[in-house]
Amino acid sequence: MLGDILFIVLGIYCVLAGADKLTEGASALARRMNVPEIIIGLTIVAAGTSAPELFVSFVSALKGTPDMAIGNVVGSNTMNAMLIVGCAAMVAPMTISRATVRKDIPFAVGASVLLTMIALDNSLSRIDGIVLLIGFAAFMTYSLSVAKQMRHGNSEALAADAQEQEQNTNSTSLGTQILYVVFGLVCLVVGSNVFVDHASNVAIALGISEAVVGLTIVAGGTSLPELATSVVAARKGQSAIAIGNVIGSNVFNILMIMGLTATISPLQIQGITTVDTAVMLVSIALVWFFSRTRYTVERWEGALLVVGYLAYLVWLLSAAL
Numbered sequence: 001m002l003g004d005i006l007f008i009v010l011g012i013y014c015v016l017a018g019a020d021k022l023t024e025g026a027s028a029l030a031r032r033m034n035v036p037e038i039i040i041g042l043t044i045v046a047a048g049t050s051a052p053e054l055f056v057s058f059v060s061a062l063k064g065t066p067d068m069a070i071g072n073v074v075g076s077n078t079m080n081a082m083l084i085v086g087c088a089a090m091v092a093p094m095t096i097s098r099a100t101v102r103k104d105i106p107f108a109v110g111a112s113v114l115l116t117m118i119a120l121d122n123s124l125s126r127i128d129g130i131v132l133l134i135g136f137a138a139f140m141t142y143s144l145s146v147a148k149q150m151r152h153g154n155s156e157a158l159a160a161d162a163q164e165q166e167q168n169t170n171s172t173s174l175g176t177q178i179l180y181v182v183f184g185l186v187c188l189v190v191g192s193n194v195f196v197d198h199a200s201n202v203a204i205a206l207g208i209s210e211a212v213v214g215l216t217i218v219a220g221g222t223s224l225p226e227l228a229t230s231v232v233a234a235r236k237g238q239s240a241i242a243i244g245n246v247i248g249s250n251v252f253n254i255l256m257i258m259g260l261t262a263t264i265s266p267l268q269i270q271g272i273t274t275v276d277t278a279v280m281l282v283s284i285a286l287v288w289f290f291s292r293t294r295y296t297v298e299r300w301e302g303a304l305l306v307v308g309y310l311a312y313l314v315w316l317l318s319a320a321l
Contacts, residue, residue: 003198004198004201004202005198005202007194007195007197007198008194008195008198008202010191010194011191011193011194011195011198013191014187014188014190014191014194017187017191018183018184018185018186018187018188018191018228020184020228020232021180021181021183021184021187022045022180022181022183022184022185022188022229024180024184025176025177025178025179025180025181025183025184026045026181026184026241028177028180029177029178029181032174032177038097038099038100038104038240038241038243038244039143039146039244042104042143042244042245042247042248042251045229045241045244045245045248046244046245046247046248046249046251046252047248047252050226050248050249050252050253050256050257054256054257054260057069057070057072057073057257057258057261058257058260058261058264061261061262061264061265061267062264062265069261069267070119070124070258070267070269070272071212071219071271071272071276072219073115073219073253073254073257073258074115074219074272074276074277074280075216075219075220075276076219076226076249076253077112077249077250077253077254077280077283077284078219078276078279078280078283078309078312079219079220079226079227079309080226080246080249080250080253081246081250081280081283081284081286081287081305082283082286082305082306082308082309082312083227083305083306083309084226084227084230084231084246085230085243085246085287085297085302085305086301086302086303086304086305086306086309087227087230087231087302087306088230088231088233088234088242088243088246088302089234089297089298089299089301089302089305090299090302090303090306091231091234091235092234092235092237092239093296093297093298093299093302094234094239094242094243094296094297094302095239095295095296096239096243096291096295096296096297097240097295098295099146100240100243100244100247100291101288101291101292101295103142103146104244104247105247105284105287105288105291106288107139107142107247107251108247108250108251108284108288109281109284109285109288111135111139111250111251111254111255112250112254112280112281112284113281114131114132114135114254114255115132115254115258115277115280116274116277116278116280116281118131118132119269119272119277120274122268122269122270123266123267123268123269124258124261124262124266124267124269125262125266126262126263126266128262129258129259129260129261129262129263129264129266130259130263131259132254132255132256132258132259132262133255133256133259133260133263135255135259136251136252136255136256136259139251139255143248188228188229212271212316212317216313216316216317226245226246226249229241229242229245230242230243230245230246233245243291243297246287250284276316279312283305283308283309286305286308287305290305
């Protein structure tokens with residue numbers, strides 16, 4: 001077990017290093033390409049930081065452990081909305097744009113409602129998976145169309161912002177920026193996989209059930225990229241990447257990961273309860289509610305989200321032990 005703990009620490013260090021480089025590279029690319037940071041957060045960063053969830057859920061489904069697959073997604077989304085947004089807001093209040101509050105976050109809420117509804121029969125069929133994938137295609141089409149509109153509509157403002165940023169920081173080449181993103185993603189995926197493998201070993205050795213391992217240890221490990229990326233982005237004053245990463249990851253987890261997994265291997269849900277999916281839905285709804293108040297998630301609101309997540313975690317573990 002001592003060896004597992006050492007690998008857990010190594011995995012966390014790798015994730016933190018990757019998050020720093022990914023945030024730096026993604027922000028620089030957004031300025032260079034005249035693309036708003038929120039779009040980079042919703043797409044490139046969100047997809048990259050959700051790679052661990054995709055890997056874990058897909059492999060879990062193929063190995064015949066569906067509770068860990070869906071528990072990973074439900075647990076990750078709950079952690080994203082409550083713990084990650086909460087921690088990021090506690091580091092620095094997060095300013096949320098009107099467009100994000102009116103369009104992007106409601107999409108994440110809708111995806112959570114959709115998953116909750118189709119999981120009421122305790123299964124995800126291939127048809128359910130296809131429906132989720134169609135929803136993901138709609139989300140990506142929407143995000144890319146918004147990016148195109150914002151790029152043309154705000155090209156002068158974005159260009160001026162890019163010039164200001166280059167005056168305040170050392171400019172880097174396009175190749176270096178891409179290298180930062182790739183390096184960051186590799187560190188995030190490798191580090192989170194190391195964390196998940198060895199943390200799961202410790203949990204199973206302690207007699208914790210598969211469903212609870214998926215909702216807590218595995219979900220926490222695969223959400224480390226989102227946590228590290230959003231907190232680092234918030235600390236650097238890049239709220240758009242921080243909130244975009246969470247929203248995009250939640251949508252990606254439900255529509256893409258669950259959709260692809262269920263399409264390839266239909267899932268029978270046993271250990272994940274309606275309470276777990278309800279908490280997931282309430283968590284993203286709370287983020288939406290807090291974002292609508294002055295279009296900012298304040299520090300006290302972030303602290304409330306963190307306390308709420310910890311309370312859910314204590315209830316979950318107390319019920320399992």
